[in-house]
Amino acid sequence: MKEYLNYYEGRKVLVTGGAGAVGSILVRKLLELKAQVIVLDDLSSGYTWNLPQNEQGLLFVQGDVVDEVDLKRVFNEEPQIIFHLAAFFANQNSVDYPEKDLNINGLGTLKLLQYGVMYGKLERLVYASSGCSIYPSDAPMPFKEDLGASMYMGTPYQITKMLGELYMNYFYKMKGLPISKARFFNSYGAGEVPGQYRNVIPNFIYWAMQGQSLPITGTGEETRDFTYVGDIVDGLLRMGYMKEAIGEAFNLAAGKEIKIIDLANKVNKFAGSDKEIRYLPRRKWDTKTRLLASNEKARKVLGFDPIQDFDYGLKETIQWFDTNWDNIKDCAKFGPGISSAVRPVAKENNKESLAKC
Numbered sequence: 001m002k003e004y005l006n007y008y009e010g011r012k013v014l015v016t017g018g019a020g021a022v023g024s025i026l027v028r029k030l031l032e033l034k035a036q037v038i039v040l041d042d043l044s045s046g047y048t049w050n051l052p053q054n055e056q057g058l059l060f061v062q063g064d065v066v067d068e069v070d071l072k073r074v075f076n077e078e079p080q081i082i083f084h085l086a087a088f089f090a091n092q093n094s095v096d097y098p099e100k101d102l103n104i105n106g107l108g109t110l111k112l113l114q115y116g117v118m119y120g121k122l123e124r125l126v127y128a129s130s131g132c133s134i135y136p137s138d139a140p141m142p143f144k145e146d147l148g149a150s151m152y153m154g155t156p157y158q159i160t161k162m163l164g165e166l167y168m169n170y171f172y173k174m175k176g177l178p179i180s181k182a183r184f185f186n187s188y189g190a191g192e193v194p195g196q197y198r199n200v201i202p203n204f205i206y207w208a209m210q211g212q213s214l215p216i217t218g219t220g221e222e223t224r225d226f227t228y229v230g231d232i233v234d235g236l237l238r239m240g241y242m243k244e245a246i247g248e249a250f251n252l253a254a255g256k257e258i259k260i261i262d263l264a265n266k267v268n269k270f271a272g273s274d275k276e277i278r279y280l281p282r283r284k285w286d287t288k289t290r291l292l293a294s295n296e297k298a299r300k301v302l303g304f305d306p307i308q309d310f311d312y313g314l315k316e317t318i319q320w321f322d323t324n325w326d327n328i329k330d331c332a333k334f335g336p337g338i339s340s341a342v343r344p345v346a347k348e349n350n351k352e353s354l355a356k357c
């Protein structure tokens with residue numbers, strides 16, 4: 001087995017947001033590597049059914065990264081490595097609820113870093129940043145890590161993901177914390193439950209599996225650098241171990257551009273739907289019509305090697321939907337946005353699914 005994988009055996013690893021899309025896959029992998037895993041998650045967009053059940057080596061703490069009692073609770077477990085994935089996700093959600101976004105992505109990240117300094121024994125803190133947020137719309141592609149950031153960001157989420165990186169830099173340079181910044185680009189794969197504020201792939205699959213037509217917000221010629229969650233997790237594990245990662249940012253991306261129309265056609269084909277595709281106006285904040293990252297630095301420094309073929313990855317994701325359909329159906333949230341923020345959000349589900357979600 002590779003050295004960076006061996007490293008996790010017996011180590012105490014805190015995963016904030018560990019019940020979420022990327023977190024749940026990371027947690028599974030860490031348990032497979034025999035790490036002692038502590039998950040801190042408030043279950044706002046994560047699900048306990050998405051985590052391994054009754055697994056030795058997993059401590060699940062339902063709590064909030066902004067709450068000092070919850071932070072004390074998990075730091076008392078003496079983690080050696082932290083993967084900070086908890087976040088208010090993502091662009092449209094932050095447009096609808098900008099204060100929540102700042103509280104969790106900004107203050108939550110700051111508090112975690114402060115606790116990291118007070119605790120004094122952290123070997124590594126890996127931060128889940130967002131390449132789609134950091135790089136300006138008009139930056140030359142493929143995006144490289146040393147490109148400057150935009151001063152005019154499209155959403156509060158983009159601002160707070162950048163803020164998270166700035167806090168990481170500050171705590172690295174001024175407080176000596178061994179941080180590392182992972183920039184993701186449209187993760188997809190098992191583990192992501194569809195919903196109003198979720199990514200396009202789980203939502204397309206969810207609709208196609210129910211025989212609904214797929215809505216494209218734009219022309220369909222837009223591109224994204226879709227990256228399989230297993231590849232992202234492999235990159236994170238490398239960043240949690242390698243000394244060369246300290247103080248650095250890495251694009252954990254497949255490095256391939258895929259058109260949304262091609263994605264929609266593939267999802268329809270693999271899910272067995274023959275419904276037509278609908279076109280809606282592009283969302284105002286969605287100014288990044290093409291996204292392609294360079295993974296050259298991650299390849300060179302970390303040995304990162306994203307291997308998942310896109311068609312195969314999509315089929316695997318559909319397989320995960322099939323296996324978990326009842327839970328997914330109960331937990332997928334497609335509620336209204338800010339227009340109804342003043343009203344309590346009605347949960348349409350029964351008691352059992354409320355407990356699940």
Ligand SMILES: NC(=O)c1ccc[n+]([C@@H]2O[C@H](COP(=O)([O-])OP(=O)(O)OC[C@H]3O[C@@H](n4cnc5c(N)ncnc54)[C@H](O)[C@@H]3O)[C@@H](O)[C@H]2O)c1
Nearest residue numbers: 017020021022041042044045046064065086087128186187
């Ligand atoms: N998925 C992507 O395509 C993508 C792209 C770029 C960056 N990222 C970043 O990667 C990370 C993981 O993304 P994801 O897709 O797994 O998101 P996710 O929403 O599935 O997971 C986030 C988890 O954090 C938890 N959480 C939210 N607020 C919390 C709080 N206050 N305290 C504790 N837990 C809290 C949620 O319940 C959820 O389980 C996030 O930081 C996200 O910003 C994701």
